[in-house]
Amino acid sequence: MQSASGHRRRKQLRPLLLSAAICPGVGQVANGERLKGLVLLLLSLGALAWLVLVPAHSLWRSLERQPPGPDPLELLRRAYGALTENATPLALAAVLLAWVWVYAAWDAYRNAPYEEA
Secondary structure (H helix, E strand, O other): OEOOOOOEOOEOOHHHHHHHHOOOOHHHHHOOOHHHHHHHHHHHHHHHHHHHHHHHHHHHHHHHHOOOOOOOHHHHHHHHHHHHHOHHHHHHHHHHHHHHHHHHHHHHHHOOOEOOO
16 A cells, blocks of 8 residues: 555554464454454364363373373373374364464454554
């Protein structure tokens, strides 16, 4: 975009950097789009919780059924089993989280106000 004097103005990068570096939705809030920022933040937190809690719950159930023996690698084997057992839901959560993060950064940049020349 050009100013009245003919000089090109740049977009402010602060909302984009906030969104890309901190968490999705912060850039939208910085741009004044609070509802969109809240939705993106909740989506990303939900996907992140899914990535952590699904395998943790599966591992916990495995440990409740049969406590680990004296072999220290047994816990690692069970943790790996919990991850592979839930591979599809975890992959979907990872894709959702990545999509929300990229979309939030792009949207924050697209809607960022221009700097005054």
